[in-house]
Amino acid sequence: MTGALAARPWIWSFLGAGVVWLAAATFTGGHGAGGMLTAALSLAVFTVIVGVGQMFVITLGPGNVDLSLPANIGLASAVAMKTMGGDDSWVAVGLIAALGCGLAVGVANYLLIWALRIPPIIATLSASFIIQSIDISYGRGLQIKPPPGFADFTNIELVGVPLLAILTALFAVGANVALNRTIWGRSVLAIGQNIRAARLAGIRVEPVRFRTYALCGALGGLDGALLAGYFRGANVDIGNEYLLASIAVVVIGGTSVSGGKANLPGVWGGALFLVLLLTMLNTFGVSAGVRLLLTGLIIVAVITAAGGEKRAR
């Protein structure tokens, strides 16, 4: 039992999500428990997409983190909506534009880190300032609605399961294969464990890092487009909550903050846990202040219970 748990740290996040869901369902006397799950799945999707990107970046090793995701999501949402222009026949182009925009952000992040040897935290932070300005001046005063077909697509449900959640689950499976079975994925893990050893073993570290930051950026772009479809409109602040959320779900899901150990199922578990936690606090009808307070305390409690890695001696 302990062995199975140690090998699968993501079980904790799913257990936590289950407990929180049960608590909420008990409170309502079982009413809307299914609806709660559906809503949680559709919201969790957006956290999972950026969470996966963030997971790969964090796995690269200490100090690697993408703080530009919120700005990236905001800009991509505006780019997608402007490209689509409310016309269903332009949806594919809009999605590609958003992906491209996110990819460009990821590449810019990497170039700053690589060329200027800036710590990733500061590089992505400075980049996010610039992206945010571009977004403000680009999307100024615009409230472009998504094309009706695209907005409906992001809301489709198949017997209570959102279509986007199914697609994201498939994507997660693909990402898991990429992490564990491809040279790139194994290289990311190796670099995170020991960058020097990875280099000496012949891994070309920089191309791997480049692809990882580019991927994270592209996923942020995709997320922006989908969010704008789901919430029916782009805006500058649409990605704000995903800075903390993307890091939190990665860590709650059992990925090591010091790198070299990634856990993909845990990203789903962590995202469901976070979303259901908010749902539960909402059903309890607590005020905004109490909700924030409890969210924070629970995150600290969960990470304390899960514990950090064994101290290296």
Next chain:
Amino acid sequence: MSIAASASELASGADLRRRLRAALPALSLALVVAAIAWLNPRAISYFGFTLMLNLAIPIALATVAQMFVIAGNDLDLSIGTFVGFVCCVSATWLSEEPALGALALLGCVALYAALGALIYLRNLPSIVVTLGMSFVWQGLAILLLPKPGGRAPAWLQAIMGVKPPFVPFPIVAAALIAGIAWFGLMRTSYGAILRGSGGNAVAIERAGWSLLEAKAALFALAGLFGVLSGMALVGITTSADANIGNGYTLLSIAGVILGGGEFVGGKVSPIGAVLGALTMAMAASPLLTFMRIPPDWQVAANGAILIIVLAARVLISRGAAR
């Protein structure tokens, strides 16, 4: 040319670069001041500096708080919301029931120390713990002050409104903050232990010092300077708002790094951090307003300034490492 001669030439080059690198925080600040002087000479006056550096004191205090955490190889993502919470406490309890307010603020410092101990004992990632705490402080701040308001104690407003002769108050205060932090961290023996806990924890432990105490002390110091930052901020703004400090998390990290600090290895510089904070405070708005940069692009200009300064630092230190 003999090998010895070229080696000594190299050494003096490296030495020059090291000095350049150490002087970089001061140089970047000088550059920003020079740019302001060139754009608007009238700003370079007692009154001008008092206005431009209006918010520099709380920023400098928050930056020093962040510096203590970074010295132990951690990062505090909650310092901004913590400063906001302290503002709310100062604008409500501290002015209405000073004893209760003072107790609450002391409790905050103790809580920070406890967090440091928890992070050490369970070997937790500080990023996640402080991320969670940022929600906690914000939640508490909203509970305490749901709407912007409250009133800073009169004595706090009086302190922040002091007008010393010749030198503007923010500059005096910044020098004082830098001096105290520098002496404590760089010139006392326990300061060396604290930096050592970030630089070589194993060595510090083998030498018989408690890493637990060091971590708790670093976080307690961060809490203390965070409290001072919040009090200074509310003394200037006179009323509080639960979101007032949110920007301080990023400002403080940027200030420490601009000031020559490193994320790992216990390499921080208190004087550099305060200079970095002043640079951020000046570059953030006075400079950009004088350059007539439209508000849309001011955030971008902040990012660009950060990148330029860091790039300069990298160029210099890469030369030094060669």
